[in-house]
Amino acid sequence: MTQTELPKRTEPVRSVAIIGGGASGAIALDSLIKEGVFDKITVFERRDVLGGVWHLDENPDQLSVPPGAPESELDPPLEVPVQLLDDADIRSVNAPRSSQQRYIHTASFDGMRTNIPERIMTYSDDPHWEFLDRPGKDTFTSVKAVSRYIETYLARHPEHVVLRTTVEDISKDFNKPNSQYKLVLRTETDQKDENGDLIDKWWTESYDAVILANGHYHVPYITPVPGIDEVFKEFPGVITHAKTFRDHNVYKDKRVIVVGARASAIDIYRLISPITKEVYSSRRSPNLFVADPDGPNNQIKPVIDRYEVYEEDGKKSFRVVFEDGSVVTNPDEVIYGTGFRFSFPFLKRLIPDFSIGNIIPLAYQHTFYIPDPTLALVGVPIDGLSFRVFEYQAVLVARFFAGNAVLPPEEVQRQWTEERFSRFGNTRQYHSIGVDAALPYYDDLITIGGGVDPIGKPGSRPFPVLSVTDIETLKAERERLRKFFNDTSIQK
Structure with missing residues (x-):
């Protein structure tokens, strides 16, 4: 998109589509409903379960992730039936299900826990997990408790949730201020064609506004270094991503x-x-966290400089060479916990450069697409207080869509993104809202949203208010994280 300002919507928003049935989708739905002005609100969840990234998939797909592969290569859009594109009058069509990898399984694993205190991670109107897995020791909990928490929250409004339905394409005429977003949807069915192949129903529906709440922990990324491609090819299963980690017991004696x-x-x-038998933790800073190893064969290593494949006694082997020159030969597995890339395949036709690697460059306050803020995001900030951050975003978006909040001029919004990029570049820190940054970020969203108290109809949602205890908990959490990571600049 160019920097030429697009015409802004003049008619009220009456219908909103939410993409994703996880933590951000749940709070977005509740906030919109409580505004009391929308005729149609729908959450589209592509899976048959809710909970987003907190749902535990016991048997995930075993992914083969080429090092350095971008999300555009790993997660391209499906080919949409031509009958449903653009101005076609046909509203639905059946087609065989694609076998393309869609990265629907989560990165959650048994033993995974929250790492933010309960009272400042949960939604403000439901501040307790179903249970704490270590009561008396901390207020963290298990992945299963969080997944059930989200499911229960969404169960407040089951009539607004559509499962097994993926948004495959979004189109809109941005030059017409009141045009709607046309969503091409694909619903999985259990029907089969004459060849025994599963059939999906493709259909379309239009909305005045769209909230992207589909998260960013789906498409994995493995950092490329010299020689890794050859190891990836010659030694299948050795180079893996943390997304497929499930059972730690399979690593016994490895x-x-x-x-x-x-x-x-x-x-x-x-x-x-x-x-x-041996485990090495490779990271940029040797003091980034206190490893507290439990055995003599656990070692901290700097980043990997390169891989080298060689032949010995007629058999291929490989060595991992670290920046300090140290070497590990023929490890059983190298697990990359190097994160994920944003992926919005359904926007590739409409906004090809909506996301670029680690960032969404035109997302004002990580929330509004600047050229047309009827396309909003909830759930983008990372490293923060998770659900509570999403709640502030959701309240602001709901107020804006309802006509009860006004965004600053577009030039001010662009200046915000430019300053952010100048400071953090195309790195994961661009969308990071950590403990120290949380309070000023909350204040910014509250100011844009017109203040803490509800503005719309009776029953509309206020912004959360942090109590003295909440703030004390925040400060204690900051110190805990700094001690844990051994990094005094963790949120500067």
């Missing part, structure tokens, strides 16, 4: 390298370290 130092890499390292 030699493993875990790459990365964010949450998933830390969790995996600590789960497997007591039972592996």
Whole structure:
């Protein structure tokens, strides 16, 4: 899109589509409903279960993720039946199900826990998990408790949720201010054609506004370094991504390298370290977190410099060479906890550059698509207080769609994104809202939204208010994280 301002909508928003039935979709739905002005609100969840990334898939697809492969290569859009594109009058058509990998399984694993205190991670009107898995020790809980929490929250409005339905394409004439978004949807059925192939129903529906709440922990990314492609090809199953990690017991007596130092890499390292023969934690800073190894064969390593494949006694082998020159030869597995890439295949026709690697460059306050803010996002900020951050976003979006909040001029919004990019570039820190940044971010959204108190009809949702105890918990959490990561600049 160019920087030429598009005509803005003059008619009220009456219908909203929400893409994703996870934590951000749940709070977006409840916030919109409580505004009391929308005629149609629909959550489209592509799976047959709710919970988003917190749902535990016991048997996920075993992914083959080529190192350095971009999301455009791994997760391209499906070919939409031509009958449903653009101005076609046909509203539905049946077609055989595609076998393309869609990365629907989550990265959750048994033993995964929350890492933010209960009272500041949950939604403000439901501040308790179903249970704490270590009561008396902390207020964290298991992945299963969080998944049930989201399911229960969405169960408030079951008539607004459509399962097994993927948004495959979105189109809109941006030059017409009141035009709607046309969604091409694909609903999985259990029907089969004459060849025994499963059939999907493709259909269309239009909405005044769209909320992207589909998250960003789906398409994995493995950092490329010299030689890794050859190892990936010659030694299948050795180079893996943390997304498919499930059972730590399979690593008993194995030699493993875990790459990365964010949450998933830390969790995996600590789960497997007591039972592996050797485990190496490779990360940029040797002091990034206190590893507290449980055995003599656990070692901290710098980043991987290169891989080298060689032949010895007629058999191919490989070595992993780290930046300090140290070497690990023929590890059983190298697990990359190096994150994910944004992927919005359904927007590729409409906005090809909507996301670029680690960032959504035109998302004002991580929430509104600047050229047309009737396309909004909830759930983009990372490293923060999770559901509570999403709640602030959802309240603001609901107020804006209802006509009860006004965004600043487009030039101000673009300046915000330019300053953000100047500071963080195309890195995961661009969308990071950590503990220290949370309070000013909340204040910014409240200011844009017209204040804490409800503005619309009776029953509309206020912004959450942090109590003295909440703020004290925030400060304590900041210190806990700094100690855990051994990094005093964690949220500067």
